[in-house]
Amino acid sequence: MLPRFTVGLLALLALPGCAGNWLVLTAASYHENRERGYNERNLGLGLEIPVHDEVRAIGGTYRNSHDRQSWYAGGQWTPLKLGGLSIGAAAITASGYEEDRLSLFAMPMISYEARGWGINLMPFHKSVTGLQFKAKF
Secondary structure (H helix, E strand, C coil): HHHHCCCCCHHHHHHHHHCCEEEEEEEEEEEEEHHHHCEEEEEEEEEEEECCCCEEEEEEEEECCCCCCEEEEEEEEEEECCCCCCEEEEEECCCECCCCCCEEEEEEEEEECCCCCCEEEEEEEEEEEEEEEEEEC
């Protein structure tokens, strides 16, 4: 259900115009606990679609740290800006972490954007950080 919902939502949000939208490549994560054998190659694709200067709808898919495919949808809010650096938070619902159930996540969001490219860092909690690269289209 979530994959169709995510794809449909992103398609509807992108229709009015693509100016300012971002294609996001989820790349990697780092886990402080090295003994658990987490998957840290979290390849996936997503979109960030501006709703307001500080708010974006986000969604996509990636291979999660438990080596399962995850689909996510949510929003990010980055009110603190300094040049190309933005700091705020994101909240998403994602599949693939618990069987037959969606998981909710809230995390800090640190983003750097310049001339059509960018990087997102998401320190989920004290022991895991996610990395995304993005291109504006």
